[in-house]
Amino acid sequence: MTELEPRPADVVPHDPNTVLSPAALDRLDRSIPENTKTAYRRQARDFVAWCEERGRDTLPASAQTLADYVSHLCDLDRAPSTIEQAIATIRVAHREAGYDGKPDTRAALRILKTHKRDRAEQGKRKKKAPPVTLTALRAIIDATDPATLAGRRDRVMVVLGFAMMARRSELAALRIEDVTFTDDGLTILIRKSKTDQDAEGAEVNIPHGVHPDTDPVRVTRAWLDRLDATDGPLLRRVNRWDQLQPGGMSGAAINERVRALAIRAGLPNGADFTAHGLRAGGPTEAAKAGQPVSFIADHGRWSKTSPQVLEYIRPVDKWRDNPMRGIGL
Numbered sequence: 001m002t003e004l005e006p007r008p009a010d011v012v013p014h015d016p017n018t019v020l021s022p023a024a025l026d027r028l029d030r031s032i033p034e035n036t037k038t039a040y041r042r043q044a045r046d047f048v049a050w051c052e053e054r055g056r057d058t059l060p061a062s063a064q065t066l067a068d069y070v071s072h073l074c075d076l077d078r079a080p081s082t083i084e085q086a087i088a089t090i091r092v093a094h095r096e097a098g099y100d101g102k103p104d105t106r107a108a109l110r111i112l113k114t115h116k117r118d119r120a121e122q123g124k125r126k127k128k129a130p131p132v133t134l135t136a137l138r139a140i141i142d143a144t145d146p147a148t149l150a151g152r153r154d155r156v157m158v159v160l161g162f163a164m165m166a167r168r169s170e171l172a173a174l175r176i177e178d179v180t181f182t183d184d185g186l187t188i189l190i191r192k193s194k195t196d197q198d199a200e201g202a203e204v205n206i207p208h209g210v211h212p213d214t215d216p217v218r219v220t221r222a223w224l225d226r227l228d229a230t231d232g233p234l235l236r237r238v239n240r241w242d243q244l245q246p247g248g249m250s251g252a253a254i255n256e257r258v259r260a261l262a263i264r265a266g267l268p269n270g271a272d273f274t275a276h277g278l279r280a281g282g283p284t285e286a287a288k289a290g291q292p293v294s295f296i297a298d299h300g301r302w303s304k305t306s307p308q309v310l311e312y313i314r315p316v317d318k319w320r321d322n323p324m325r326g327i328g329l
Contacts, residue, residue: 039085039089040089040092043085043086043089043090044089044090044093046086047069047086047089047090050069050072051065051069059093059094059097059099060094060097060099060102060103061090061094061102061103062103063103063104063105063106063107063108064107065103066087066090066103066104066105066107066108067107067108067111069086069090069108070083070086070087070108070111070112070115071111073086074111074112074114074115074118077119080112080115080116080119083112083115084112087105087108087109087112090103091103091105128280129272129273129274129276129277129280130269130272130273130277130280131277131280131281131284131312132158132161132162132258132262132273132277132278132280132281133281133284133285134214134281134285136262136265136267136273136277136281137158137159137162137214137281138211138213138214139265139266139267140158140258140261140262140265140267141155141158141159141213141214142213142265143261143264143265143266144261146222148242149226149238149242149243149244150238150242152219152222152223152226153223153235153236153238154257154261155213155219155222155223156219156220156223156234156235157171157235157249157254157257157258158258158261158278159209159214159215159216159219159220160174160188160206160216160220161254161258161275161278161279162278162281162282163206163209163216163282164188164190164204164206164282165278165279165282165283165296165299165300165301166190166278166279167276167279168251168254168255168275168276169251170190171235171249171251171254171275172235172248172249172250172251172253172254173190173191173192174188174190174233174234174235175231175232175233175234176224176227176229176230176231176232176233176234177230177231178190178191178234179220179224179234181217181221184205184207184208185205185206185207185208185216185217186205186206186216186217186220187203187204187205187206188203188204188206189201189202189203190202190203190204190301202301204299204301227244232248233247233248233249234248235248235249235254236248236249237249237253251275254275255274255275255276258273258274258275258277258278259271259273259274262277279300280312282296282299282300283296283300283309283312283313284312284313284315284316286299287312287313287316288316288320293309293310293313296309296313297309
């Protein structure tokens with residue numbers, strides 16, 4: 001077998017009760033986010049290649065094959081989350097092919113547990129993009145040139161990313177028509193997001209800022225005045241000669257641009273910064289200002305049951321509510 005990836009359940013082509021129309025198949029396919037499908041394909045491709053090199057069956061794969069493959073990923077020092085994704089990909093592919101509950105994961109998970117313990121003993125931890133705090137945000141803004149197209153675009157990108165607590169996919173999807181100026185600030189329509197499974201959309205309200213260079217209203221208006229357009233992608237591509245190009249920025253391009261700006265700004269460990277740091281920086285600073293967790297979660301469009309927002313807030317709480325504070329040390 002040369003292919004292993006999740007797909008809609010197989011149907012019997014000549015039985016009208018089991019056939020799906022092309023439109024239904026298309027909607028099923030589009031129900032899975034593109035980045036998820038890309039990750040599945042990559043994981044499936046690597047697993048198939050590993051099995052073929054060793055003469056092992058990929059579908060159905062034995063419990064020993066899965067366990068040995070997980071051990072192989074441990075030898076490569078893959079992150080535990082990457083290995084968990086690989087196990088999930090293989091299991092989903094088996095389920096879709098009619099092999100429910102296969103392959104057995106007990107040995108694989110025990111090996112993964114050992115890998116996690118080994119990494120902990122080596123001092124390795126889950127790598128997190130540093131949050132773009134207000135200090136870092138202002139340093140990045142100072143590294144941009146508002147006299148250029150790229151500089152104005154970059155200011156909108158980082159300020160809105162921070163103020164919206166935006167995912168990079170949300171930033172990439174923004175259109176000029178989604179931005180409304182109001183007396184109180186900006187209202188931005190997010191047409192769909194990771195936690196908006198029904199694509200109902202959400203509106204994010206952003207008040208005026210107090211510093212001219214990081215005021216979301218001011219930097220957005222400055223960019224739109226220079227762009228001189230009423231529709232299309234908000235974040236446009238700009239070439240090295242500062243010339244506007246057709247189309248908008250992709251999520252990957254936004255990620256790389258944030259990293260490049262952090263390096264240009266001279267931030268410590270600048271190469272570690274990503275677009276996710278903008279999403280993390282917003283709740284970090286909001287927590288410092290004493291905003292309730294429920295308000296922060298709602299603004300950032302986190303699921304009500306998601307623990308993710310607490311990961312950004314806990315470091316603030318550890319300093320603010322530190323039991324060693326004020327004891328007279």
